[in-house]
Amino acid sequence: MNFDLTSFLPYLLNQAAEAASLDFQREYKARYGMLRTEWRVLFHLGRYGDMSARDIVERAMIHKTKVSRAVAALEGRRFLTRKSVEEDRRREVLSLTPAGREAFSELTALAEKHDVALMQGVSAEDAAVVRRVLRGIAGL
Amino acid sequence: MNFDLTSFLPYLLNQAAEAASLDFQREYKARYGMLRTEWRVLFHLGRYGDMSARDIVERAMIHKTKVSRAVAALEGRRFLTRKSVEEDRRREVLSLTPAGREAFSELTALAEKHDVALMQGVSAEDAAVVRRVLRGIAGL
DNA sequence: TGATAATAGTTGAAAATGTAACTAACAAGG
DNA sequence: CCTTGTTAGTTACATTTTCAACTATTATCA
Numbered sequence: 001m002n003f004d005l006t007s008f009l010p011y012l013l014n015q016a017a018e019a020a021s022l023d024f025q026r027e028y029k030a031r032y033g034m035l036r037t038e039w040r041v042l043f044h045l046g047r048y049g050d051m052s053a054r055d056i057v058e059r060a061m062i063h064k065t066k067v068s069r070a071v072a073a074l075e076g077r078r079f080l081t082r083k084s085v086e087e088d089r090r091r092e093v094l095s096l097t098p099a100g101r102e103a104f105s106e107l108t109a110l111a112e113k114h115d116v117a118l119m120q121g122v123s124a125e126d127a128a129v130v131r132r133v134l135r136g137i138a139g140l
Numbered sequence: 141m142n143f144d145l146t147s148f149l150p151y152l153l154n155q156a157a158e159a160a161s162l163d164f165q166r167e168y169k170a171r172y173g174m175l176r177t178e179w180r181v182l183f184h185l186g187r188y189g190d191m192s193a194r195d196i197v198e199r200a201m202i203h204k205t206k207v208s209r210a211v212a213a214l215e216g217r218r219f220l221t222r223k224s225v226e227e228d229r230r231r232e233v234l235s236l237t238p239a240g241r242e243a244f245s246e247l248t249a250l251a252e253k254h255d256v257a258l259m260q261g262v263s264a265e266d267a268a269v270v271r272r273v274l275r276g277i278a279g280l
Numbered sequence: 281t282g283a284t285a286a287t288a289g290t291t292g293a294a295a296a297t298g299t300a301a302c303t304a305a306c307a308a309g310g
Numbered sequence: 311c312c313t314t315g316t317t318a319g320t321t322a323c324a325t326t327t328t329c330a331a332c333t334a335t336t337a338t339c340a
Contacts, residue, residue: 003248005183005200006280007271009255010164013157015201015278020150035326043145054288060145061155066327068290090288090335108143115149122273129269131147133262138155140146175296194318205298208319230305230318 013137024114028107032077037062037070039107042079042096046104050095052085079103153277164254168247172217177202177210179247182219182236186244190235192225219243 005011021036028034034042044056053071057064071094074080079100082092096104119127145151161176168174174182184196193211197204211234214220219240222232236244259267 003187003252005180005187006275007255008251009258009271010157010160010251011180012271012274012278012280013153013160015280016274017150017153017157019278020153024150037326040151047143047145052288057288063328064289065291065329068288069326072290088288088336092289111148111150112143115147118149118277121276126269126273129266130273131149131152133266133270134152134156135146136261137258138152138159140152140155177296192318197318203298204319205321206296208321209296212320228306228318232319 009137020118024111027110032103032107034103035070035073037066038073041067041070041074042100042104042107045080045094045096046101046108050093052091052093054091056094074100149277160258164251167250172243172247174243175210175213177206178213181207181210181214182240182244182247185220185234185236186241186248190233192231192233194231196234214240 025036028039040060040062041056044060045051048059051059053064053067056062057067060067062070071080071082075082077099078097080094080096082094085091085093122130165176168179180200180202181196184200185191188199191199193204193207196202197207200207202210211220211222215222217239218237220234220236222234225231225233262270
């Protein structure tokens with residue numbers, strides 16, 4: 001029997017994902033008391049502009065209850081505001097406040113540095129292969 | 141600003157890991173009411189033979205409280221038994237029962253199939269690159 | 281129109297996880 | 311031996327996540 005755990009892809013992916021997130025997570029947790037979902041919501045708004053919770057759910061593939069709670073937390077920290085939409089009063093458009101935008105750009109800079117560090121020692125070609133395959137698996 | 145979320149490696153890894161685990165997770169959850177840590181503990185014992193909880197903690201890099209609870213759950217389902225070690229009565233050697241071994245081989249077969257499916261459409265060379273890079277990131 | 285279904289988002293309870301403190305057994309140095 | 315430290319494993323508690331039910335609003339179509 002030759003089936004090794006370290007070649008089982010779901011396992012490998014999980015371990016790698018955990019290892020890769022650890023340092024960065026520590027950072028946004030310590031500096032902003034932020035949870036992963038909160039950072040992701042912040043990122044989506046910062047990077048792709050104002051949108052509703054539903055849009056974030058779809059784009060980020062995060063469950064709506066998680067998004068709902070993340071939005072509430074970010075609102076509490078004054079990182080974003082809501083504005084209910086005229087045409088459809090079920091929806092609310094979310095926008096980052098100046099403080100939210102600042103946190104976003106600080107964290108983005110950190111993320112970029114982090115990303116480079118992770119791929120140091122990996123050739124550009126290999127890195128490209130990895131990203132392409134992962135995108136495929138993730139369905140992106 | 142050109143920093144895209146889908147090229148940020150921790151994010152990509154997490155999404156891919158989640159997507160990759162989903163189907164398989166559904167399987168062991170539905171068929172055995174098993175949690176991920178439980179499946180991993182089962183796998184370690186089935187693949188690498190009897191060992192103590194501490195050994196699993198080290199090899200699988202799972203926190204000891206998770207292992208402790210997984211062992212208790214697997215014991216409750218009669219998938220493993222404990223036997224305290226003569227020379228060091230703090231330790232207990234864990235062994236799979238026949239039922240545990242059967243679950244192990246069924247799940248392993250499933251895992252193999254699953255692994256192949258994930259990498260279908262990816263060339264053997266690319267798959268090798270991915271596994272190598274992921275092992276590096278995961279620190280394996 | 282008006283009944284039924286669908287959608288955006290929230291909430292509460294249950295399950296799972298993480299963290300820290302704990303028990304019990306061994307180790308080592310005086 | 312006996313104090314102090316270390317290790318294996320468990321337990322308690324706080325935080326997060328998940329799941330299902332819920333409100334409010336809009337869409338569908340007979």
